[in-house]
Amino acid sequence: MRSAGASPGRTFGSIKRNWGLYLLLLPAVVLTILFAYTPMYGILIAFKDYSPALGITGSPWAGFKYFEKFFNSYQFSNTIKNTLIISLYSMITFPIPIMLALMVNQMRPNRFRRFFQTVSYMPHFISTVVMVGLMMILLSPSTGLVGNLYGLFGKEAPDLMGSAGLFSSVYVWSDVWQHVGWDSIIFIAALSAVDPSLYEAATVDGASRWHKIRYIDIPMLMPTAVTLLILRVGGLLGVGFEKVYLMQNDLNATSSEILSTYVYKIGLLSSQYSFSSAVNLFNTVINFILLIIVNQISKKMSENSLW
């Protein structure tokens, strides 16, 4: 096993010898160039007055016109505020899968534990469309489960899906409901790697279950948690399009318009290609910067980093 690229001649020899491996890589590389890197070239249209007839190269330059247009539009502060509220709110729920994993780890490995895990993963496999459909049915104040529950106590239910003020809560907590079990798997996996002798030693020292969680389990989970947290922050402004778009209606419009739905609407529904690309690029660049900053901070503080 020698390091590749030691000298050009050796590199070439190694490529020649392993041509089969490059053949195996070829489809993925071609597809990535075609559908991931080629569109990056298309980002140029954010700086141009794109017209389909002239193409990307032929269209005249527009400088930062579309960025200024976005910064000056009334949608600027609104979409950013909504996006940030939803993603920061989601951040708060980050420890919940960890708590669930700690709990599952305390269960004896038996049928109940298996059943519990099976059920907790299940909602993860519901599609976004069905999930939002479910929410509309169950949360409806007139005919839904929530409406009926309030009815039992003789109260009027709030319109959860049609309220701007409650939009972020409904979005975030339904997400927790759907994915908490699945998100906990990775932490359960990390906990299963704990050396049993640590627990035995702790028991001899008189540690309670709680002590073991506090001083063995939680420190064990930190590296995994930090890595996932960094990735989350990197996607701070990248709140998923699908669910928000499906949950949108006239009643919650003021708090449900986020960057990605805005990009979709101005871009594909009203064909303002350059403007939409500018908004999208702004979003991507902020995410990228955040990712790098958080990764850097984490590297300094805990020696945990993505690269």
Next chain:
Amino acid sequence: MGTLTPAVKENTGRIKNNRSSDTVMEYVMYAIAVVFLVILMYPLYFIVIASFSDPSAVAGGQVWLFPKGFTLDGYKELLKHQNIWIGYRNTILYTAVGTIIGLAVNISAAYALSRKDLAGRKFLSLFFIFTMFFNGGLIPTFLTIRDLHMYDTFLVMVLPFSVGVYNIIVARTFFQTSIPGDLWEAAQIDGCGNLRYFALVVLPLSKAIIAVLGLWIAVGHWNSYFNALIYLKNPDLHPLQLILRNILITNQMQSGMGTGEAAQIALRLANMMRYSVIIVATVPIMCVYPFVQKYFNQGVMIGAVKE
């Protein structure tokens, strides 16, 4: 965990004391677990019983534990709805073809990247990973796909987004940790080339990872909605999720749009079908998943291992 003999545990008063607090904690924990199970399961159970109940009983809040006014009307209505069956057929096709393509592309690339003697390995990994954090965005990607004449074709649903970088990383880790390098050296001495070795030795040893990725990719295709929304215009190509959105969320029946009485009837039928349509769209995935759950776990655990 818990491998100490009872004799040791009862040796000192301190440990005994901890044991009783541990028992309390255990009861509290299992109580929380049961509440959690109810919160997760009841909404799903409610949809099932509601689908067999008289819609007005559901709306009136009379359905809690068992179906009321047992009826199969929702399902009968569903059978008549042609769009759903077209959607079903398309989704099955997209899932089957898309999963095969996805597996072929990702597994072979992952294997090549797992080989330490691959010259340019670092660069190639970075080439893929970069696309996880930076991309062209919606409009440039849309324009690229259109320029490649893939808009509104079968191909757009199975090819452009088949490279999954996360999947490649997971599979690469699997190959690195479970296929011994000596095997390749032995094969090489016998005059076996890379491609033959991959097909005849590596693949048969990799059933676990093929199962994991295959399932992830298949679930992704089954539930996918975003790409169809953006890249498909022709209703004959629409997958199930897009049809579901019309029924569940936007509440429009493709055929029965109109005003007055016709629209009223269409709306009533749509309401009747909402529960059964959720069941019919979700049951196939839910049926597969308990059987393959252990593979899912395995996949996430492999993914959790840091390089």
